[in-house]
Amino acid sequence: MQKQLANGLILRTLSEGHASDRERLPQFHADINGEGETPEAKNAFIHWVRDLINTHPTMTHDDFFVVVDPAKDDMIAAATLLIPHRWRYEDIPLVVGRPELVATHPDYRKRGLVRALFEAVHERSAALGQQMQVITGIPYFYRQFGYTMAVDLGQHASYPLDVMADAPPDTKPAFTLRPATPEDIPNMIRWYDRMSRERLLSENRSVEEWRYEIMGRDPNSGQVMDYQMIVNAAGQAVGYLDMFGFRWDKYMINCNCYVVGEEANYLETFDDVIRALKQWAQAKFGERPPLLSFAGGLHPSVDALIDRTHGGHIHTREYMWYVRVSEMIPFLQHIQPVLERRLIDSGAHGYTGELKIGFYDLTGICFKFERGRITAIEATQGKDGYDVSFPWNLFWNVVFGQHNSDEIRAILPEVGASGKGKVLIDILFPKKKSWLKGVN
Ligand SMILES: CC(C)(COP(=O)(O)OP(=O)(O)OC[C@H]1O[C@@H](n2cnc3c(N)ncnc32)[C@H](O)[C@@H]1OP(=O)(O)O)[C@@H](O)C(=O)NCCC(=O)NCCS
Incomplete structure (x- = not known):
């Protein structure tokens, strides 16, 4: 994979076979991601990246992305990588992609290089059939690329x-x-x-x-x-x-x-x-x-x-992990057996009707239920008529068990839910802890 970017820069993967990319990448991440760290910690970055390139069980050279500057002997201007993971949502297997080690050399920042890298990463992730992307990233930055912070991470x-x-x-x-x-x-x-x-x-x-x-x-x-x-x-x-x-x-x-x-x-x-x-x-x-x-x-x-x-x-x-799900309806259909299980013996046991969830961008989804089974999850459009609404990808905070709608509403009053919306959303998506480290 190779793309021509502005100012003669080139975005490519390690699988293009440029030995200089492979050799320089560990030191690049040590210098940029390890900036301000001790020599010992910088060395730890170098060995980590070498492992990812040479021995990692799920990565291939198609999963390492670099932007190089041919005008400067192909120096690496920016880089990231995508680690394939296998997770579960309760007992439902998930195919997950984890971007890691995101970095741009100081001379090349604020030129959209990470934005370009994330487009390439998301394309690769979709081609691998990955249902969600996750990153343990710096605060806020990844929200710009469709992520929300929704799963526990770090020191407990x-x-x-x-x-x-x-x-x-x-x-x-x-x-x-x-x-x-x-x-x-x-x-x-x-x-x-x-x-x-x-x-x-x-x-x-x-x-x-x-x-x-x-x-x-x-x-x-x-x-x-x-x-x-x-x-x-x-x-x-x-x-x-x-x-x-x-x-x-x-x-x-x-x-x-x-x-x-x-x-x-x-x-x-x-x-x-x-x-x-x-x-x-x-x-x-x-x-x-x-x-x-x-x-x-x-x-x-x-x-x-x-x-x-x-x-x-x-x-x-x-x-928390930042998470992104680009294909909402296929994802929800994939976890449908868990959602139907949650309805059993709940306050909406055997429910027949609809739940409309809006996203304040004139789009939404509609769950259709018949006697406790989900018969359809469909896209819907329009400004009004939703049972519950979430701005800014915050629906995923509910799907991934981090918050309920009332908790989000406490700081975002526009997250309104009707009685039916509140009952169904709490049953379908209860708060629940996750447990992830991720082989990296
Ligand atoms: C954070 C970092 C990766 C950004 O790289 P970059 O190539 O300058 O990013 P881009 O130019 O592609 O920026 C994409 C968008 O984010 C904005 N942005 C850039 N740096 C930002 C920051 N630190 N915080 C918030 N927004 C930022 C840009 O303005 C741009 O917005 P736009 O597309 O609406 O114009 C880079 O500063 C870096 O390498 N920092 C040190 C290492 C690091 O912290 N890596 C992240 C580890 S998770």
Whole structure:
């Protein structure tokens, strides 16, 4: 793929085969995305991008986009990439594309290069059949390309490690840690799927992606993970921890998820897991930082244990994924089995009628129901006659379980809903947490 842009610039993919693009891209992202970071962190960017180019399980060279300037020896002026993901909406598989590492060299900013890159990324994403695009981006910027901020991301809870006293010498813990191996993958998938049942969006990783997560990355990559199995006294693995191997912030260690299967529980493993993580940090980094930070993959019982710890904190202001769904009706039809399931035994059980949702741009959609089944989801037009209306892509905040219509209405009074609109929208799209990291 190659496109001619203004001022002689060229937008192309790595699959065009220009060795200079491939060789320069890691340093480009280290310089631009890693601006102001330590040399160690810049190096972590370089190894991360090399992994993406050379060994990532779902990316091809068609998924790396660069803008080069032929007048300056093809220097890279801007770049981004698209990581194919497989997610789920409850039990419905989703094909997802994740733009990452968006960057423009300072000499080329505000010339529409990222806008041009995102057009190319969205074309590629559509060609791959991806039903939504997601990005962990800088605030606001991606709203300009049709995204809304709608799914939890980032630090969910913090635990002060010094609060947990070390076990007295000679105590044998009931649970210990050991590094994960590829043989652990079937159990990890089973436990992951079990915990995902409580979540709205979750990942649907292949065995190959799990292998890459556990052992496929360069140890110097900023995204390297250290998977540790939680093992009982009989040597049986009962769960796992997904720890970040690179510390972007030196005052803490980061845990992406803490998962225990039906072989044990959170209450009995918690103290030993925390103590073992203190030892893990000492062995890995030569020190025990004061904080253990957890991302969203945390059971509510662990939330409660952290919340009841002096200095433990459950964050109320998480960061979020930006999400974009360009084909609204096919997407809603795809998740229709989940929506029909939500109607069963609800206040609209067996409902026959219509729900019209407007978007304040003279367009809307109409759900048609017959005895609790959705018989059609159709486009509609016009200014009036909607049961509920949302501006600015905020409908997706409701579809992805982040907010209900009343919460949006609290700051945007134009999000009005009739009685019928309120009842149906709350039943079809209840608030629900998601759990995503995304192999990157
Ligand atoms: C943010 C960044 C990628 C923008 O790149 P760019 O090539 O200048 O972006 P574009 O020129 O394509 O801008 C697209 C639109 O966003 C606007 N825009 C540019 N930078 C913006 C910013 N930082 N915040 C909000 N809007 C911005 C432009 O005015 C333009 O609007 P228009 O199309 O209506 O005229 C670039 O400044 C950069 O590389 N920053 C450092 C790395 C970074 O933060 N990357 C993002 C990581 S998620």
